[in-house]
Amino acid sequence: MTAISLHDCRSRDAADPLRPLRDLFALPPGVIYLDGNSLGPLPRATAARxxxxxxxxxxxxxxxxxxxxxxxxxxxxxxxxxxxxxxxxxxxxxxxxxxxxxxxxxxxxxxxxxxxxxxxxxxxxxxxxxxxxxxxxxxxxxxxxxxxxxxxxxxxxxxxxxxxxxxxxxxxxxxxxxxxxxxxxxxxxxxxxxxxxxxxxxxxxxxxxxxxxxxxxxxxxxxxxxxxxxxxxxxxxxxxxxxxxxxxxxxxxxxxxxxxxxxxxxxxxxxxxxxxxxxxxxxxxxxxxxxxxxxxxxASLPHGGMRALRAKSLALTDLFIALVEQRCGDAGLRLVTPRDHAQRGSQVCLSYQGPHARHCVSSLPPEGAVPALGQPGDGHAEGAYAMVQALIARGVVGDYRAPDILRFGFTPLYLGFEDVWKAVEQLGQVLDSGEWRRPEFGRRQAVT
Missing domain, CATH: 3.40.640.10 (Type I PLP-dependent aspartate aminotransferase-like (Major domain))
Structure with missing residues (x-):
């Protein structure tokens, strides 16, 4: 398969009819926000209203x-x-x-x-x-x-x-x-x-x-x-x-x-x-x-409303999965979210399987059942949590869900394809460098 490049992602952004809607939000500079499935960002109009x-x-x-x-x-x-x-x-x-x-x-x-x-x-x-x-x-x-x-x-x-x-x-x-x-x-x-x-x-x-x-x-x-x-x-x-x-x-x-x-x-x-x-x-x-x-x-209604939002959401999550396979394929991660569009929401979740696992993405069991999640105490929960914290320190905001899930939400109103490419590149660097093992990233906070 041909590698997906940053140029490819920028080209998709240029052709995206929903791209102007990003300006409706007061997003912090330098932040790629992949946690709108937990808390949506601030619309620009809200503070004044x-x-x-x-x-x-x-x-x-x-x-x-x-x-x-x-x-x-x-x-x-x-x-x-x-x-x-x-x-x-x-x-x-x-x-x-x-x-x-x-x-x-x-x-x-x-x-x-x-x-x-x-x-x-x-x-x-x-x-x-x-x-x-x-x-x-x-x-x-x-x-x-x-x-x-x-x-x-x-x-x-x-x-x-x-x-x-x-x-x-x-x-x-x-x-x-x-x-x-x-x-x-x-x-x-x-x-x-x-x-x-x-x-x-x-x-x-x-x-x-x-x-x-x-x-x-x-x-x-x-x-x-x-x-x-x-x-x-x-x-x-x-x-x-x-x-x-x-x-x-x-x-x-x-x-x-x-x-x-x-x-x-x-x-x-x-x-x-x-x-x-x-x-x-x-x-x-x-x-x-x-x-x-x-x-x-x-504001998305003139561009197709939910039909357009869903199409872009699936495109963003498809891209994220493909890029994680391309960039982090031997990092010990596993896809938890279904590949099938009919079975997927607007997020992608990865499970950390440990340093000896060699495949990032595993097939779903028969009949589309979601792979069983790990259990607390399996040895990988601390790694998943620390990886998310290391990403947040780099400006890529996702979240962690027990016992071992790195969770990333994709809201098409403000996220672009270049954002996805850069987020996966940061994930790859976190994994390659091992910086997630630094003590400060393992310290649990009240909200994960």
């Missing part, structure tokens, strides 16, 4: 801005903008609370529906490598409601959908491997088995095509601070299929979810539809920042 909300809407308008500046309607207004990126309808999504809190709401509602429609079903089924907060929320709810959380490997999910399962709870794109589930197929399998499907879109909303209605999903939640570029701790979002929206109260029946919150009645009357999934007073300044983040995604 939030300052205006602080100085004018809050400072001058004071409490009048709940009406005059439209603060009160923001959860639904921002939710409608999110709906366009996840295959939902207008009036079906609200931006509110956190991913964990919203999961608690929808999983509780799903278990209530299951208890009414199929009272013998008491199992929540999920993937063993699902994001931990999802598993923790499910564990807590199962303890409260006398249910069982059953965890299996990804390839075992269809067979595990038996007559005991009430809810299938999955993250669309796995946070640690980048593997993407077939939402429509698994939702269909859940329904055929008599179960409901709850989807976490934290690593897919704004990054890959999502079609909740087409997939006939039941519930979905996701966050605003990754591919929506809403800032650290940005409001999350929640979607409920209209066929379920008014069947039950959600468990956190706060005043913002009341049908008439300013009637101040002592009895709770849930708002119609998705409005009842609100809870308490909304974080206006954070919502303003999230709206600015959505502006950056919507």
């Amino acid at each position: 939030v300052a205006r909300a602080v100085e004018q809407e809050w400072g001058q308008g004071l409490i009048r801005s709940w009406n005059d500046a439209g603060w009160f309607e923001m959860p639904g207004r921002v939710g409608d903008r999110i709906a366009a990126w996840i295959g939902a309808g207008a009036g079906e999504v609200v931006a509110t609370d956190t991913t964990s809190i919203n999961l608690y709401k929808v999983l509780s509602a799903a278990l209530q529906i299951a208890a009414q429609d199929a009272p013998g079903r008491r199992v929540v089924l999920s993937e063993r490598s699902n994001f931990p907060t999802d598993l923790y929320i499910a564990q807590a709810l199962c303890r409260q409601q006398g249910c069982t959380l059953r965890l299996v490997e990804a390839q075992e999910l269809p067979a595990a959908l038996d007559g005991e399962v009430a809810v299938l709870m999955l993250t669309h794109v796995n946070y640690r491997s980048g593997a993407m589930h077939d939402m429509a197929a698994l939702t269909r399998a859940a329904h055929e088995a008599g179960a409901l499907a709850v989807w976490d879109l934290a690593h897919s909303a704004g990054a890959v095509p999502v079609h909740l209605h087409d997939a006939q999903a039941d519930f979905a939640i996701g966050c605003g601070y990754k591919y929506f570029n809403g800032g650290p701790g940005a409001p999350a979002f929640v979607w409920v299929h209209p066929r379920h929206a008014e069947r039950f109260w959600q468990p956190l029946a706060g005043w913002w979810g009341h049908d008439a919150p300013f009637a101040f009645t002592p009895e709770y009357v849930p708002a119609p539809g998705i409005g009842r999934y609100l809870c308490g007073t909304q974080p206006v300044l954070a919502m303003v920042a999230l709206a600015c983040g959505l502006d950056t995604l919507e």
